[in-house]
Amino acid sequence: MKKLLFRTAILSMLLSVIMTSNIEAQEFRIRGRLHMDSFFGLSDAEEFSNGFNNRRARLGAGGTINDKWDGRIELDFADESLSANDFRLRGKFGESGRLWIGQFKVPQGLNQLTSSNEITFIERSSISNIIAPARRMGVAFEQGFGDAGFKTMVFGRALGERGIFQTDEDGYHNNMPLGIALRGFYGAPVGEGVFHVGASVVYEDFNDNNGLRLRDRPEARDSRGGAVRLIDVSLPNAENTTKFGLELLFISGAFSIEGEYMQMGVSNVDMDDASFSGYHVQTSYVLTGESRSYSSGAVGGIRPANESGAWEIAARYSVMDLNDDIYLGGKQSTITFALNHYVTNRLRFMANVIYVDIDRGDYDKSPLLGVLRAQYNF
Template sequence: MKTPFKITAVAAAVACVTFADFALAKDVNVRGRMHLDTAAYDSDVTELGSSTAVRRTRLGMNGKLNDTWSFQIEYDFAENGTSANDVYLRRSLSGGNLTIGQVKVPMGLNELTSSNAITFMERASSSNITADSRRLGVRYDRAADNVLFQSMLYTRGIGSGRDSSSDAPMGVAGRLVFTPVTGDNLLHLGVSVAAEDRGDYNSLRYRDRPEIRPADIRLIDTGNLTDVDSTFKYGLEAAYQAGSFSVEAEYLSNTVRRSDNDNVTFDGFHVQMSYILTGEKRGYRGGNFRGVSPKGDGGAWEVAVRYSETSLNDGAVVGGEQSNITFGLNYYATSNVRFMANLIFADIKDGVNGDEKPKALALRAQFAF
């Protein structure tokens, strides 16, 4: 039976944003970002050559089509090719926001925090592997007092391999965030779940780098899992902010249900702390942390540390285990320009090339508008 949720329905909705609509649109803004990375590696078993890469080069626009509907269209033109990011229509509905198109699936504080505002150059490995990132679908967000609820019905992402003769994946996700303490002292608690029927797309592969990208080599890798019927994921998240100090922790789990093999579960977590030396505090809105806006012309300085663990070992699947300690130094020249330095100590067990302990020093220059 074909899935009742047709990808073409979502595409048709997004296609309603015509050139005529843009001509009549109000408050249209051009948006973009550029993240330029370089890294030097102290390799162990796997050779990781020092290199430079354009991590992100995004360009797009957003605005209002009328008093009811708004839109955003953004594409990435980085070195690995062109890819769609947020492409959607949005309107308010029953006290919340209804979004139709491609957006992030509501799962995970680390994933949902913008790449312009994440504390480290890359998200934690467990987030990279588990969170679904952007998919086509229908999402609804509603906040009341100190509670935020987000839900989404979704299918594949734009450009992920459309096959009109096959049943597409179909998933549903929900995230609940509670902020019992707000203001200068902020407490954030969250839980999320996502269940997906893979349809006829029964092959999945989970792998990751040691939380830095210029050497585009994965050191943990499950290989292709070819008989996947469905996945069930859940996450727990917590954060506390007291002025310039913040701490964040997250756990993510992914159970892969297979038709011809035993089910397997992969999981991981991260804990991180940061302190802004110049007295600013990180912004927070809509269940996610925002960037840092310097108070003076001298900019803002932030120091941070993160520990993460990820396991791709379960049953007959030996994809490897990875733990990382990352030290970070961030300089915010303005609210739109940031320079980052990360020192990473990775510990790989049962990896692609066995056990190893590579190190990396990575730098980033970024701007956004």
Template sequence: MTIKLKPLSQTLLLTGLLSHSFVVLAEDVKQSPSLEQLQQQIDSLQEQLQQQQQAYEKDRQDDRANIIAKTNGRSLKFESNDGEFSAQIGGRFQADAAFYGSDIPSGDATDIRRLFLDLSGQFYQDWGYRFQYDFARPGESSSSRGIRDAYLKYNGLEQGSITVGQFKTPFGLEHLTSSLNSTFLERGLNHLFSPDRRLGVGFDTYSENWTASIGAFGGPVESETSSGQDQDEGWNLIGRITTTPIKTDKSLIHLGVAVRQNWAQDSDKSQRYRASPEVEADGNRLIDTGLINQVDEQQAYGLEFASVVGPFSVQAEYTQTQLQRSCSPDLKFDGWYVFTSYFLTGESRPYKKGVFDRIKPLHAVGNGGIGAWELAARYSTADLNDADIYGGELDNATLGLNWYTTDNVRFSANYIRVLDVNRPGSDVDGIDGDILALRAQFDF
């Protein structure tokens, strides 16, 4: 019978034999028939030990060279045998259609809202990466231009991780919740004040019932080409803290606060805020400040609240931004929303690390079920009127219906009622009207 020991066991055995040999030699050299024979035995054992170490290193290299393909039912993941290297391919597709009432100055339209392809994974265990590209909007502003995420992340710290590259700034609950998992087709009107992706460096940490994130970022990409002069692009310091004082399997209370400080560019100090009526298929903005010049600094503050009790949830956010101008009065704009949702089929909104996660139907279509059905209602408003700026005030009410056939296929319908537009001097001042928006969504 042949006994085959693992490399580590063989190493320990050989080390023990060597130690025993030296002890015997030290106790009574005279008992040894020959010092030369003993030396030969030691040399032989050392050679075997070296061979075992080489074999062990070769086995490790072979394990690393072997690739395992895995799937979670949605995406494909490749991983080395030792678990130190991985790569996962993912994507997202959202197709929209919108039908506007005659009082809304927009035409019926269809649109590929998002068409993402991304690659993410890890290397040497502690390092992570992600690259995401949007083929639907390859040439627009930085908030939606082709390259979305492009960053490295170091996870080797005892508490927290460090991210370097282009990624979402830590500001706002809806902003940080993926568009895949948003209750409505578009985020609330206050989202126009949330800085989107920026190049920068960030640190985030979390525990069972709280999260904290902070980052330093450059200005939006388009600011670098907005003037032909050499200039700084501006800087942002952004942070967010959340807590869940109550959290169980199917109930929670979420509280959050976010702060942004922006130092404008040296020469081109313009800012602009605008928003569509929570539908992007047509792209027409009902409120728009136009360019606001001579902005030296600006701040933004966000408050977050959410509560989930079984299939029922409530969520609300308030955001305010303040602008300091060098030759004109300071400005203050704000916006907020509140919504409620209910799952007719008994699901509950999942929550993870300060944001809401993917809905997983209790009984998916294809497995003998009807999927998950969700009803939702929202009120949303934004005010861009202050001092000499008349960007407009917009009030919206939305009813939503979501059908999650599986955890990666979803169909949605939103009925939006534009309650009022208060924008003195513009063609849309005082209008109201109806919009029906539809979406088909798939991700992997």
């Protein structure tokens, strides 16, 4: 009942913002996205469920408040759930500085920071799902210096998450996770393209909320929303984590290649520390000649040049290793081939074929999976 009341209150607030978007010269617009998937196992995939999956169904509003501030509120209604995405304010400072307040993505990972409307493959690589911390509540500042820039953030929990109540002689208190992140980049123009290099570091202290579980799906979700996870490790005594990331990207006309490496160190109370790492390399070519967009350390999408749309082929190899000494979560390697048809800037159809190889003592299968997606955003 409490969850229902909370969701109703959030939805009412969202609708209130939308309906009053023209008051006091605010320029807010309704925004949203719909990502609909069809999953099917091709071989060695008995534990997966074939069928359809509503991956994302988001509705929100965003726009300018005045000449210095803008805001965004966005909720996801996929699969009968309600979760908060971006809930933030953003203000301009000087020529190229911006202050962020609210919930938004922690600055780590080129693939993670690319919008789900613009990612080349149906799902992000496993390092983006396991290591990069995604959305949290906090305060951030970013500054641009021509072709270079940085963003730093102090963050806590995500909306909807609650801390664990700890008891001491003074009664109850609530200790929440607290972290700090820094990402820097340089995007050098090369002809009509760009060469991007970026690096990030994120430290998070769990503040007595000890316990960490790392796991991921095989870069695809089945009709149950992705219940099957083939790599999984629990660290019940985790005290803090330190994460490092390295990004490389090259875009030249219709061709692009991207690589990322991430490493996570975990400090444990009364147990051995752990270290997990992974990487991905992906490349794409737009058959119709369009170029992938890039701006200020972020990758954009493909904009069709004519009414017949744009066609893209892509391939990715990724590795996520959750094995380290006594921690045996498994190692997952995937090869993904993709075909994308961009009908317009906002309508896209995608097809992925994914070969999965798992290095885990009790698992001897190599699933071959297929996923189709129809997506629209406004």
